[in-house]
Amino acid sequence: MADAVKPLILVADDDESHRLTINKLAATWGYEVHTAKNGEEASEKSRKNSYSVILMDIRMAVMDGITALHKIKSHDPSIPIIIMTAYSSVASAVEALKSGAYDYLTKPLDFDELKITLERASDHARLKAENLALKSQIRTQAGSRQIIGNSVAMRNLKATLSMVAPSEATVLITGESGTGKEMVARLIHLNSLRHDRPFIAVNCASINENLLESELFGHEKGAFTGAISKRNGIFMQADKGTIFLDEIAEMTPHMQAKLLRVIQEREVQRVGGEEYIKIDVRIIAATHQDLVKRVKENTFREDLFYRLNVVNMRVPSLREKTEDIPSLCQYFIARLSEKNRKNIIGISPDAIKALISYDWPGNVRELENMLERAVILSIGEYVTESELPPSISKKNDENILDKCLSLEDIEKKAIMVALDAAGWNKSEAARQLGINRKTLHKKLKSYGID
Ligand SMILES: Nc1ncnc2c1ncn2[C@@H]1O[C@H](COP(=O)(O)OP(=O)(O)OP(=O)(O)O)[C@@H](O)[C@H]1O
Ligand SMILES: [Mg+2]
Known part of the structure; x- marks a missing residue:
């Protein structure tokens, strides 16, 4: 076998001589082998070790193979399990396949077939693991990009982030506009145990109160004009994930009261609904406003402020x-x-x-x-x-003409100067340049200007 690390497999069979034979053979084929005397032992061992493949007899006294298969699959659905069964019980092999077994072999075992099936299954496990690792790598790259900066302020921020992220604490992120508050929120989520669950961002300033309420908590059919069907809100969609409430200072008093209740009770009610639905979401809020001042001015609820401000992270300007x-x-x-x-x-x-x-x-x-x-x-x-x-x-x-530029470069500069002067209003820029809007569009496209 080419792999430097031997794949670890588990052989579960209540027939000792059978266990020994397979153990010896598999060892010569380059596997490291653990054995189990019954389904229960197999299930326990599979919790403690990470097996590439499990080879399991169907008929065992203490916990049969199918029950063990269900148990193992319930805590790790990705382990390939090969079932071994007597000729007479092919029906149970079919049942095993339906329950998620990787393959089955009939007894007495054909050792060539065993060797090939084991190879196939362990390759499958390896590819699956590699794929997962790659995905998580892509996820970190795509989601987080990177926090750049080694200033004292940024080092402190990164240190707080690594401490706070794995906790379940509610976080309030403050900082001026464009400092990286949303980036920090995403990184907290990506470095938390919730990372493979949704991260949903809501801008509380961009929609009116009624829409925000139904966006967050969902609504029943007919709750208001336009509510043509029942809908789950973001708190339900983000189940076991994280919600990012951006521009929290812009929440109306009514919504502040609703949110406070959700945080205290950990349950939501759809707009127009009776039923309370339990939720499991982590809340991260952000604002570029001075919330302490808002509390003093009585435009932001003090009790909500304390609920949100469990951990405060200030992103430096x-x-x-x-x-x-x-x-x-x-x-x-x-x-x-x-x-x-x-x-x-x-x-x-x-x-x-x-x-x-x-x-x-x-x-x-x-x-x-x-x-x-x-x-x-x-x-x-x-x-x-x-x-x-x-x-x-x-x-x-x-004067750009003082430099030795190509005509194209001069044109590009003229376009950028006109766009800047016109506040990126394209019609206005085109007018200043003495060309029509369509021509400007064509030129922007050919220069790759967005
Ligand atoms: N330290 C940093 N390293 C790398 N990229 C950064 C850093 N800080 C900010 N950015 C980038 O700057 C841009 C603005 O960040 P972000 O949208 O998170 O800011 P914000 O504080 O939420 O702004 P606003 O208050 O306007 O919503 C993003 O593209 C973000 O990736
Ligand atoms: Mg933002």
């Missing part, structure tokens, strides 16, 4: 961690360069200097957007100061 700007730039440029099919490998020291002295009202999101624009505009291997907007750089009002 970009102004407070300018030392992270170079690494954030490297990270975003690499991603954005690939996304926009460019070959930009870095950023010039002058540009970094200009970025560090800027105020960043829109924080990391503003930096990301600015770099995307710069990456699109860049013609060399580095983003330079002249690709940064006027608010940041003094250099970029220099």
Whole structure:
């Protein structure tokens, strides 16, 4: 066998000589073998060890093979179990297959067949495990991307995150707009035991009170005009997962009272419904507002504030961690360069200097957007100061015709300048450029400007 690590298998049979024969044979084929005298022992052992394959006799005195199969499958549905059965009881083999057995072999065993079936089943188990590992890798990459930054503030945040994530604690994330609050919420979920259950984000500011209530708690058929059928809310859809309540400060007093009740009782009621439904969700809330001030002003319930603020995580503004700007730039440029099919490998020291002295009202999101624009505009291997907007750089009002640029580059710059001036209103930008909207669209598309 090519594998460096021997696959571990379990042989369950109440006939001792049978167990020994299979044990010896399988060992010569390169397996590490455990044995069990009956179904009960097999089920216990399968809880403590992670077997690639289980080979199990059907007829055993203490707990038969089918019962054991059900038991093992109920705590680990992915283990391939091969059933061994006498010729006379093929019907029970069929039943075993229906119950999720991987395959069956008839007794007396044909050893060649046993060898092939074992190989197939352990390959199957290995592929399945590899696939799972890959999926979890993709999940972490896609969901979390990465928290960039080694400033003291970010190191503290990461330390809190790794402590808080695996707990069940409700978390209140605060911080200015664009600092990464949603990113932190997703990371808490991904690093919690709930990671393979849903993470559902709701923006409490974006919908009105009635819609928000039905969105969160669901509704009965006919609860209001438009409620044509019964619907489960997000609290039910996110069962055993995490709900992210963004812009929590914008919740109306009525909704605040409802949410408080849900947190206290851990149950919800559909709009227009009678029945209370138990829920199991972790709540993470976020706001860029000063909630303590809101509590003092009586626009946010104090009791709800304490229920949400079990753990507070404050995401620092970009102004407070300018030392992270170079690494954030490297990270975003690499991603954005690939996304926009460019070959930009870095950023010039002058540009970094200009970025560090800027105020960043829109924080990391503003930096990301600015770099995307710069990456699109860049013609060399580095983003330079002249690709940064006027608010940041003094250099970029220099006459672009002073530089040796291709006509295409000049056109691209003219388009970006017009779009910036028009606040990205395309009709207005087209008017300024003296072309029609359709032509502008075509040009944007050909330059890959979004
Ligand atoms: N430290 C960081 N490392 C990598 N990416 C970051 C970091 N901080 C923020 N980002 C990115 O910045 C962008 C904005 O983050 P996010 O949407 O989480 O901010 P927010 O605080 O929820 O903003 P808002 O208050 O406007 O909703 C996202 O693309 C996020 O991935
Ligand atoms: Mg957000």
